[in-house]
Amino acid sequence: MITIGEALDSGTRAIHAQRVSQTPLLDASLLLCSSTGFTREQLYAKSHIPLDQQTVDTYTSLVKRRCAAEPIAYLTGRRDFYGRTFTVSPAVLVPRPDTEVMVEQSLAFLDRYEHPKVLDLCTGSGCIGISIAAEYPGVEVCLSDISLDAIEIARTNSRTLLGRDVEIVHSDVFSSLQDRRFHMIMTNPPYLTQAWYEDTEAQVKAEPPLALLGGDEDGLHIIRKIVQQAPDHLEDRGILIIECDYRQNGQVARLLEQRGFVDIESRNDLAQVRRIVWGAFHV
Structure with a gap:
């Protein structure tokens, strides 16, 4: 022994x-x-x-x-994020500390709205939307994802960490959210290029490619869809916040500008690398 x-x-x-x-x-x-x-x-x-x-x-x-090279989070079934322990599985990306800046920035915007409604698009484990719901009582949170397996993980986390079910929608970007509008849309979508994916560590390749690969040569196919369609789902002065790679930051900002977003800004993550970009849309 x-x-x-x-x-x-x-x-x-x-x-x-x-x-x-x-x-x-x-x-x-x-x-x-x-x-x-x-x-x-x-x-x-x-x-x-x-x-x-x-x-x-x-x-x-x-x-x-x-x-x-199997990720620790998949082996233990847990990952800490923004002060809470989330259930994870190989069906979802492992929540990362760098994404916590998305939660911080989103919370800073919520006081602008009375009875805010927010959408966590491409939610995965639900870590962004559920963290916001836990930190900001009264916010109405909707989670959505294309993966049914991811939705089940998000539902488990909602029940465990919030003690209730938040709204969860099975949707390919906005396909199942017709006529729905939100004060804020947060998204950590797939954005890796195939070349960047090939260069990642083996443990990253253990995560679902559906949640990693963004499509097109520059990895921005899904982000382009989101930027193009988001104004139809934002309330007046609503905000779209996107996580992307630092190498895409400027291009995502230009996509927002071309679509008519204003007050476009970005913010660094914990490693002082450009991580999120956002803009407001006036309906």
Whole structure:
């Protein structure tokens, strides 16, 4: 029987050897927490305690999958985002800290509106819209996605984190949202080019290509559709906020301008890289 400390050490060394992570100790800790039900603090406090064989087998399996570049969030089924723990699966993108700037900026706009209605388009796990609903009581949130599997994950997160169901619509961009208007539309759509996708790490390629690849040579096919159609779904002075790659930032701003949006601005993410672009539309 091996102890918690020995298991943590062996898992860390295995992950480090495969060069799939810059944080092998953290990864091994999270996998051992998932296997034992302990917190990370408890792992260290109980490092001398032996593990039963079933727990060892579970942990060993998770470590092997991590060594094969499967994302930690898929292995544990959880990911923290904006102070809350979201359920995730291979059906959705792993929520990233850089996307939290989308939530911060959206919240800053909500006071402009009385009884604000917002749409989280291409919602995935629902992390953006659900975070806004949790942070801003009284906002009316609608989530939408083309993936039925993603919708089920978003529904689970809504019930777990909000204690209720928010509106969730199965829709290819705005196809199922005819005649609906919102004060704000937030979207983290697919925007990678095929070349950028090929250059990503193996663990990124484990995420759903449907949520990564934006289409067209520049990756902006879906963003073009959103920019073109969004004015038909915005209230007067409504705002469209888009996450995109820093290499697309200027082009997305031009798309907004060409469609008639005004007050176009952008904001950096935590790494001080251009991450989101937005504009307002006067109906």
